[in-house]
Amino acid sequence: MINRYRWWEYLLIYLGMAVLLIFILAPFLEAFLVSLRPLDSLFSVPYRFVSDHMSFKAYVTMWQSVPLLWRYMLNSFFVAGSVTVLGLIAIIPAAYAFSRFEFRGRGLLMGAFLSVNMVSGAVLIIPLYKVMQSLGLLNSYISMIAPGVAFVIPTGIWLLRSYLVKIPKELEEAALVDGAGRLYILVRVIIPVALPGIMVVAITTFIAAYAQQFLYALTFNSVNELNPLPVGLYQFFGRQKVVWNELMAASLIGIIPVMLLYVFLQKFIVAGLTSGAVKE
């Protein structure tokens, strides 16, 4: 009953959603239209939605003009996936430590992790390059994964910590009484129970790594076959003449896998974030 809407409320809600989605999706409509147009009539003056000679040709030709496109997508998935997995390996124990233990320097360390958020990767790029070089990591997947991991850790810890705080302490105490070691408790009890929260962090991390792995990849990697999608996409417009239609087609295609992933996991995200988000 409380969720029963009157007709004008429906109208308002859908109208509101429409306005929101227009704002969110208009650029994608634009991108889609561009992807359908031939290169020499991309932009018409005055503005028109439908112009002559629209076709899906770009969706075919893009695979030829950037032959490694599929490879870049796979790389992106691989790099984002690795960042996520490695990130979680670092985030989960750290978030657990912050949520459960009192120790010297706790506040300081938490602040320090937050402040990693404040350092933008672009500024650190040169010293970071030296680091990667001295570790001999250049031109490998690791050179893209490692900085990705480092920069997702702080946010991950912050999000997950607030989730873990809500897991009843008794669960651990019970396991402790039952003789489980503390690492065993983390692995067998905490992680399974915190799975929704972990999923949220994983997905946020994955998307961040998928969409924003440009700078590190570009700077630390010189091997074309290892490049992720954003760098690959640059190949469409790093040219004398930008192949906008194919670039847009490729970008739209590049979003789809992550969207699918999200479709499957969105219930998880919402449920998980809930418990992680609201501090009580």
Add this chain to the structure above:
Amino acid sequence: AETLHMIMCGDDTTPGIPVQQGLISDWEKQNPDFKVEVEFVPWGQCQEKSMTLAAAGNPAALSYMGSRTLKQLAKNGLIIPMDLTDEEKASYAAPILGTVTWDGKIWGLPRAFSTKALFYNKKLFKEAGLDPEKGPQTFDELLADAKVITEKTDAAGYAMAGASFDNSMHQFLNLVYSNGGQVIDADGNIDFDSANNVQTMELVKNLVPYAEPGPVAYNRGKLETLMGEEKAAMMIDGHWLYDRVPADVDMGVVPVPAGPMGKHSSLLITDSLAVFKGSGQEDAAMSLAKFLTSPDHQMAYDIAEGYTPIRGGQKVDELLAKDPSWKPFIDIIPAGGPEPFVTDYVSMQDSINEALQGVILGEVDPKEAIETAAENLEDAQ
């Protein structure tokens, strides 16, 4: 074989790349100790990457660089000068060599070269009642034609770039050189605050009403779109504009109009191959660079890519015969001026663009804009 790391800007799909690749194979055959790894880095990130690698002490052996960066690299001892014989030097037109020379040494071998001229839309000229076969030759004619077109047609008279991008400054410098102005004198001192330049800036100011609305939002690329849609009638650009507008747009080309205090000129821009210090393969890199830019090889590459040929010669004549539209771009070379060679290129770009934007937005008058820019340019030295 040892790997030799070479950074190229752009991507590997342009027509010149197979040509270059063939040449590299040839070179590798002559130098079996080396295997050349070419890394293609997108424009816009390319120089940053080469410089980052160099600053971090792990430079590529050979890098494709905008020549404007060479002075800064050279001053900081990151690149080594090219040991060209006099004969080799003589194969370049003097102004071209000017784009890579500092302190008497040559710091890079020109690889890509462009000159500019004024394109105008014949159809719009006709529509406005102007003679479609006679493009503007002077600042005054430019202004007058722009005015007429703006008033008589739907299109803007002049396509003006004012965005905070390097090519906004380039567009402006074409006019500066054509009015006898300069940014830097022969001794390397800033010479921007001159009557010539104030006059050129006046032209900009006067052109604003006849330019497309909001020039500050436009860089060269977006202006090319306007030209293609016939929404602007005149634009200073490189020869490539022909490829970037639909075939049915009928364009004429004249040299950049001359100002009252100068004569037709053009900004000469080159990109070069630079050999970095510290790769341990300097000699090989030098050898490869020379091999790739030797007259015949370079010409083949220029033709394939559709760049303005760096050197003259028989091939150029053939090109002109086949495509006369090249003529204004090639003829202007001797009268052209190199891109100013400063240490802090970005600072120069910012100063000049800020002046331009100030004038376009009507925030400062031309004289003041030029004066302020000249002061700021001292920083760029």
Add this chain to the structure above:
Amino acid sequence: MSAPAPKKPVDWFPYLLLLPALAVTLIIVAWPLAETVRLSFTDASMNPVTHYVGLENYQKMFARRFPEVIGRTFVWMVFSVSLKLLIGLYAAVLLNAAVPGRTLARILIMPPWIVPVAIGVFIWGWMYNGQFGMISGLAQRLGLLSGPFEFLAYKNAAFLSTVVTDVWIGTPLVAVYLLAAMQGVPRDLYEAAWTDGASRFYRFRRITLPLIMPAIATMSLLSAIWTFNSFDIIWILTEGGPRNATTTMIIDTYKTAISRFHYGEGAARAVMIVIFLSLFSALYFALIRKLSSRGDVK
């Protein structure tokens, strides 16, 4: 009182748990960051040979219109973060409504978050174009504009345009986060209020909003930090123009350090950013704590 408890040995376990995160952070962030701090006191540039110059870089920085840049950055951040929160909240409210199709809407709101930033910004670049851009084009057709309007050509318009694009990219995360927080509000509170006759809007204002305040607080801080450091959007749209109208600290830093290769000066700016953001966060936390001690945030 009983005798003081014997000194306990340090429990190393929490440190052990932090080890992976710390190791990665130390190597990838702290080491370069320390290097950055060191460089901020040198004349580091492209030249491999550097000298310590004391505070010169900091002095130079403040001499060069720096306060203006700081001010602008904060204004930009405040604009952008408040819009993100407002629109995110608005989106969360709509996506929380129990109407058919909301799952689809929840999915359709995601793309700006997923698409590589540069691509999204390029598209916005076209949209802002006066001649062939969607916004100006539609506005003209609807008669809202008499001629083409270039959004990036004028100081205020460009400033707002970069804000809008930043908002577009940042909103989905905020919306999803707030939506989740809203779903954590116990349903019986709404029912109780409804029983008392509270309208939908009243319930939102008096119940939803106060109860998701902690989530809003967390998000606004994180969002502020990210926004402060948001680089690509401005760089691609305006490179800081027109006439520096969109030059924020991070743009200034990038230009100085990477484009102009005045690495020492750039490092000084980077250090300033961290200091500013730390101060900001500390202030922010103090504010939140004060509010919650007043009991507004439970």
Add this chain to the structure above:
Amino acid sequence: MGQLKMTEVRKTYGTMEVIKGVSLDIAHGEFVVFVGPSGCGKSTLLRMIAGLEEISGGEVAIDGTRVNDLPPVKRGISMVFQSYALYPHMSVYENIAFPLRVSKMPKAELDARVRRASSILKLDERLRHKPGQLSGGQRQRVAIGRSIVRDPQVFLFDEPLSNLDAALRAEMRVELSKLHGELDATMIYVTHDQVEAMTMADRIVVLDGGRISQVGSPLELYHKPANVFVAGFIGNPKMNFLPVTCLGADATGVTVELPGAGRLTLPVSPRDGIAGQALTLGIRPEHLSAEGGDLRLSLMPKVIERLGMQTVAYATHGEEETAFNAILPGSAPARAGTPLSLGLSAADCHLFDAEGQAFERHVALSALDPALMMAASEAG
């Protein structure tokens, strides 16, 4: 006025019928308690009255007006939730004032009403506190306070005491009864705690799987349960049941045979043709006595609970080890494992037919509770 009438009210979730036709009249000023096992539909019914849940069929009328489609606030009801549903971010004052703020009451009157409510509920000293700083009983009172400021005609309570500990629960029970005396309003109260039901209700509605099983005063349900379900549900430990065989019936009652224990004539209204049928005899644990009785049973105690005041023997009876419990006053000499012989009186017994329907017992309820006599005379 707070008169409420439900006619054939139904509720379906999807294809599942949860409330299967409930009809009930509630007079103004009555205190009606819904009881029943978990999941029987108590909350659902209450929420339908409140307007929180759509009514799938039938009609709910308040003071003669059909309210099926009215939102809660228009029904003149107020509700106290099991979880209290206090607004955690508002002070006690604001929580209580909330309904008045919604209706934009002038400040002075609002203040007066809140203060009156808080003084009735002894919350004056807590007005500035947040719910989080209150004890369970205080929270409970705030929830009630919020519901009384609006002067509703009908109060709805959904297990309001179930979160409290035993002592507090007893105390609040008394307070609620007092409150009902002070406010001239109808109260409908859901609980699964039968002590609450027995002590507070004017009438108890026993629900069983979405249907009303019996409606009556507490003592009526205790002494005259209409069926096995109600008999077993009311009373703790629950009534003991024994299979018996009917030997015959006459005006004095029904005579039954308890296997292996003898025969007994129960003072209940007889029915025709029941001789020879298998019936069920019910006897409450507290009606077994150490001495005397019309019949004596032998039990085997398994667990003895000594509460000081009384002793509870959890025992079994007969070969089949039917559970059979007994409550003996004070400290009875019962020991686990030692057989125990207890007596029962025919007058205390209940009798049920094969369908579980009770034979009417000859008990005058008015003799049991003076309050009932009064109520009867008032009603008359």
Add this chain to the structure above:
Amino acid sequence: MGQLKMTEVRKTYGTMEVIKGVSLDIAHGEFVVFVGPSGCGKSTLLRMIAGLEEISGGEVAIDGTRVNDLPPVKRGISMVFQSYALYPHMSVYENIAFPLRVSKMPKAELDARVRRASSILKLDERLRHKPGQLSGGQRQRVAIGRSIVRDPQVFLFDEPLSNLDAALRAEMRVELSKLHGELDATMIYVTHDQVEAMTMADRIVVLDGGRISQVGSPLELYHKPANVFVAGFIGNPKMNFLPVTCLGADATGVTVELPGAGRLTLPVSPRDGIAGQALTLGIRPEHLSAEGGDLRLSLMPKVIERLGMQTVAYATHGEEETAFNAILPGSAPARAGTPLSLGLSAADCHLFDAEGQAFERHVALSALDPALMMAASEAG
């Protein structure tokens, strides 16, 4: 063996002392219950025994070994938490098997033990379910199952029944008592529900503000509370207290004067020099009777609760309106607002001095509970 000894155990949080020196011996196989008001330190004490909380002072020894610094698992204890603390992601089987998996027990033995535990607890049919699919009572049993598989010597329970509803609580109480009978182990049980304490304990430890107020068998606490605190804490509704004046004492007892009601000689051990002192007389509500008694009191009932089995009158006494409650068997003819005259026997009364310490009553506990006699003879 599960013998436990606490010596002067203390706990401080920061500067706050929460457990203020507790000494207690618990024999193997005993069922000891800790009771006390909320915040008195019950949980803290239990957790210190478990090893979940550091011991600030004193010593805890199990089977003669000091365990202060041993982790929980080495103490041979197991614990059932108030919230059950089941692992939500594991099946019932895995929950129960958890302690065995930790100790890497061979599969066959593990399986056998889990099955034994599940059959004791009647969980066989639930082994594949997740905790979320279980009812409260079943969850409770899983929690117990997890604690018994390891065959610990000492079981610790922290309010294990407090989340259950009344009926289930009663049932579980009985099951736990049975379990204690079956397993040869010591059980220490924390609760604030005194019915649980009374029914399950061999000995009850009453805690008050971090100190032991009294230790004794349930009936000892009920009949011979050592002080006002214990007297008031045990029994529900709580004992009524009246201020009295001592007139004198001799071998038969102490004679007191109840203001406005008369005098009474209580069979308690006298002390010297108490004549003329102000004392407190205690009488439990259930010891008031409608007829007879050594002395009669006039009460003013405020609320009457009719439970069928008994009637509770919440009343006041005298001018000061001191709360004074009474429990009368069956359906007593009491009405709210109508004065009620009740009798009390001197033998049922308690007497406390000004410090709240009780005068020893002349009650033979062994007469009250046959189990005690046995325990006494065994101990002897």
